[in-house]
Amino acid sequence: MKKMSKRAISLLLATSVGLTASAVWSAETLQDVLKRRNLSQQDLLAAAKTYVPTGKRDEFVTFSSGGQSGQVIVYGVPSMRILKYLAVFTPEPWQGYGYDENSKAVLEQGKIDGKTITWGDTHHPAISETNGEYDGQFLFINDKANPRLAVIDLRDFETKQIVVNPIFKSEHGGAFVSPNTDYVIEAAQYAAPLENKKFYPLEEFNDKYRGGVTYWKFDRKEGRIVPKDSFSLELPPYSQDLSDFGKGPSDGWSFTNSFCSERYVGGIEKGRPPYEAGCSAKDTDYLHVINWKKAAELVAAGKAKKINGHNVIMMDTAVKEGILFLVPEPKSPHGVDVTPDGKFMIVAGKLDTHVSVYSFEKIQAAIKAGKFESKDPYGIPVIALKDAVHVQVPLGLGPLHTQYDSKACIAYTSLYVDSQVAKWNYCEGKVLDKLSVHYNIGHLMSMEGDSTKPAGKYLVALNKLAIDRFVPVGPLHPQNHQLIDISNDKMQLLYDMPLPLGEPHYAVSIAASKLKPGVRYKVGTDSRTDKPHPGAARAGEERVERQGNKVTVYGTLIRSHITPETIEAEVGDEITINLTNLERAQDETHGFTVSTYNVHASVEPGKTVSIKFKADREGVYPYYCTEFCSALHLEMQGYLLVKPKGWKPTKTSLAKASYTEDDYKATLKKVADTQAVIDSVVGYITSVNYKDFPDVVAMVEDATDQLGKIADAKAKHEAAAGKKDWEQANLWAEQVWQYQVKAADLGLRAKTYLEQNGAKKVK
């Protein structure tokens, strides 16, 4: 058995010159592969349009709702590779979300009636906009099951805030942002009394049950919703649904559609047909047309009523002030989608074959002229369909949702029952193309397709059923998102993508170039508040403090050790462990858990995280870094010792190993050999313009940090050697080598990066 020899270490330098560089690595030709895999030329074209080779990146990033998983799914287009599941409403241990104290504080904001909710049914994500264009700063998403809205910061892709809707018991129509993201819409779904914890029987449905729409005020600078500056509009119990903000000429207005305006209450057990029959018995439902800018002024003028402490403009006020109107819309519509130019709103009734294109200009003309065909039972003026509609186009069965192309007047509408996508011209009311999808498409989504500047190129069909598309994985199937090329006249189906967790409802895509997330935090940051963490510690500041039965650890993490490596406690102690990740290298996350204590932290570079638990059981509980962070990650460990109360030690020294002077000398030899490798790598790095590469600068900083620790360990091994304490001498010399190995690892990564990214020689 050899120790790591000079020869072996020198292999370190050879890693980037693999044997494969110039080798002929394939025995099969392209034609062989096509034949073997039974691929057509069309398949090959689709493969070429979607494949992203190693080292290259996707063009767009999609944020998809995760449905009942309570999460947000992030994937790349055109490769359709999922990049991340973001924890939003549901605890998720990989991210430490709900398993550390800092993220728990976010989840606790989402309590309803004082009770913690541990999941959500996320439906509609929205990216923040500036002048109606996606700006890539924030993401909003709603929870249908428990009426709430979350704010995700796209600087670090973390959930920062959850707000609970103050008046709804059910919602669906969020999130949609105003063109400058000053407000976010959350519309109700199933009507209920607006007062919290208030019961009225179904027999009083028409009088006491209400819908509504909430306008959440967003403070972009703070990156948080401001509940006290937010308000709602009371609406009839019509099962409000999706919404959209106006833009351009329609800026200042918002649109919310509805189903079951029949106000039907079903129940086979009461001898009545179910909801599905009674809620779809009439030909039309209502599109709500709301002047939200004026509504905000009314709230400022004190014309709102407080319900559950929240400002609500009641329907009679809204009617009197002229900010609320209805227009009939084809039965049971799903989406209402404002065109990029803000001139039209497209609505599809899922039980009608038509899409209806409403003209904002016509609606305004009717309002100005006071031309209404009737009032609804609550006194809201109803504009006649003929006075509001620009064109109606028969598309097919089950039209649901519409998205826009970069080309003028071009729209795409999903057809649920037909399992098709229709491409059509909404200016001229003409169908241009249809494409079958697999199966039962709900929403669809084009690149930046609900902004003022759609990017075209790709469309994603969010299919609700996959059935036979994938290798079967049991009775519960994945969803299927199908990528469609829309850059040509005819749509081309490119790719079937299974969604492995949760049922996405809607998605939004943004050009990848608009996202500029960070790779590390300022050392000692609480990422959930964006503020310095009171538990932060820098290297050398690690300590354990005890106050009564409260033990507080101020610890650090760096390859490959946790400081402290032993935590001592007595049964019953309340333990808080604060951990700061001292790394600066990209992707050098450490994790932390204490066996069986049900805590977990994910600590990215620079972050500080707290975990807290009661040491309620005597015993020995190992803790460790849960990320494979380095070759010695298994050795990144420690022990929580929970002693019986009043326990006194009888033995006070740890077992010693029997290292000899020869062991010490061999270790010194290894240290010298490794230093030669480091010197060579440093020589390369400093010979090129490495300072032009921020990622390399961070790696060099981390490596320098590791090398900086050597002086102290060297002093220790030399002192021990002076006293012929070969155990301590050898161990501290080994520790010098540990620092060297990490520095060398970073140096080699930096070298590879520089070589691959075209670094240039400098003097």
Place this chain on the structure above:
Amino acid sequence: MKKMSKRAISLLLATSVGLTASAVWSAETLQDVLKRRNLSQQDLLAAAKTYVPTGKRDEFVTFSSGGQSGQVIVYGVPSMRILKYLAVFTPEPWQGYGYDENSKAVLEQGKIDGKTITWGDTHHPAISETNGEYDGQFLFINDKANPRLAVIDLRDFETKQIVVNPIFKSEHGGAFVSPNTDYVIEAAQYAAPLENKKFYPLEEFNDKYRGGVTYWKFDRKEGRIVPKDSFSLELPPYSQDLSDFGKGPSDGWSFTNSFCSERYVGGIEKGRPPYEAGCSAKDTDYLHVINWKKAAELVAAGKAKKINGHNVIMMDTAVKEGILFLVPEPKSPHGVDVTPDGKFMIVAGKLDTHVSVYSFEKIQAAIKAGKFESKDPYGIPVIALKDAVHVQVPLGLGPLHTQYDSKACIAYTSLYVDSQVAKWNYCEGKVLDKLSVHYNIGHLMSMEGDSTKPAGKYLVALNKLAIDRFVPVGPLHPQNHQLIDISNDKMQLLYDMPLPLGEPHYAVSIAASKLKPGVRYKVGTDSRTDKPHPGAARAGEERVERQGNKVTVYGTLIRSHITPETIEAEVGDEITINLTNLERAQDETHGFTVSTYNVHASVEPGKTVSIKFKADREGVYPYYCTEFCSALHLEMQGYLLVKPKGWKPTKTSLAKASYTEDDYKATLKKVADTQAVIDSVVGYITSVNYKDFPDVVAMVEDATDQLGKIADAKAKHEAAAGKKDWEQANLWAEQVWQYQVKAADLGLRAKTYLEQNGAKKVK
């Protein structure tokens, strides 16, 4: 506005003849695309090797640990598309796991010291084997953070059982199965006292801290581990690590390696170098060689000691009985991997440049000859390395884990520090090829690569760092699994796959053809026990029962209604809702939640699930189906009414809608038109050999079921019409149409399926 007209409905029949069938759908040539996307010919070849077009399926299915997510990740090879995240140790609401009572019962099995654990750190999955070959029946996976093991049934991809290790406080080396899956290995990691809740100081580490290995007995017929028939071996406090079972000539033996056999206790805060230095100071650690078949006999013979009620063979017994031996292995090894023929065990020391190929024959010869170089401090005989090793091969820096090819003597070993994969010949000790990966590969995995019959073809590199490979998504990066073509002499890198949630440690791949999961349950099944669910109800059996303050609902789900549609309770009632999904169509899952009560059920076809909560707040709480199951899924709703205690109604009738005789007649017309569509579809289906397609038979059954409900609704609307009650007449006629629409939807799906799958005309 038109009602759905005959013309519109007839579109139903046209759906499978899209406009695109014969269209030229692409304006770009392949060369255009390669140029635009800057793809090389090698990229195109890789794309052709990995792309799976719609309607085709992957060749292999991979089960990957989900690391700190506590889940298992299922993905297809070669497309590298993730098919499913399986909930194992962590509650997951999409699957209802931990949000319904039946799955909660599984999670509760995993309590430790009486406390619920809500996550896991899954590491090493294992597929059940028959004669050493993967059989695709069960999957096992361990939890490093909280020593536990889970059983997943691959008939429905659900977690059925969690067992808690009775003696370990930390583990790592599981799960590995014996060639016929009669036992599953779980080996310890960080040593601790074996007794539960027992404290000993670190100063007594060598005497009181112990490692070990547990052999869990698996009952294949029941599909469950049998804890009382399982046993463990006490081992020295050497930080046991990965393990493997022997096979063929080495069947009956198992192998477990270790690191930190220095038994070092670190702690900078005590003036000692950290664990990483002291745990890697010596040149070798120990491979544990165990005769497990004889161990099982010793347990049967009563030679085990009970610790925490569990059978443990103590070290002195194991030594005395000759079932436990040690062999030195290169420092800090990770994997020990038995060759497909069972003749060799390959071990890689991550701080040594060599892999060591141990010969089982040599080890047995040494044991038989009683030829040992020494004993360890616990009296265990140590076989000299030279007496056990077949060959040692220098591969590179940080060798970790080895997998096998279908070609004889060919192995692949991951090199963590070098970020490379080495292909080599373990018979001749020769390096054949190296490939750079991105970055820092941990485990690697070839198709069925740890069975007796590896399938070759593909290799996956499980890289621990992704760094710059993907569009950045914040400081916490995805992992990167790289797919490598190993069918030729030279390895070819095919695909970079981001892992969006959790850090996979190890993975196993099986031919997709070996998996035969079901698509539905026998009606009324509790999928977690595989037994009839006591809360099951069939159509017409739905009811609500009250006993004191306990309200029990026996409900059903079918497109698009929940029965019952109203549940009435008083504040303080304990509510149990049992729901049976009556669908038989594949992929027709329904979900269920009650707003703000923090419950969720995923109810696949045939399944029965219970949810339970206390109605602790007065009010109106909507409930709904959380899956987009049909065009009218939003109407699949109901209300939980929680009344104040003693509340008495004053109004007893629901509001009526004002439908006229004309409405009724129009609905009857729609019903007649739809029937024509149905008749036509039925005509087609019965004209072909549909009975040869089980999926179609299920759809036809469901459709027939829907049509069967029409008689009752028809009788109701005719009776109401007779009484000129046009509201009831119209509503029940609408309900007839609802049943028709669902039948038509199913029929059309069946028709498309038959057309796409080559159904043939019959007489």
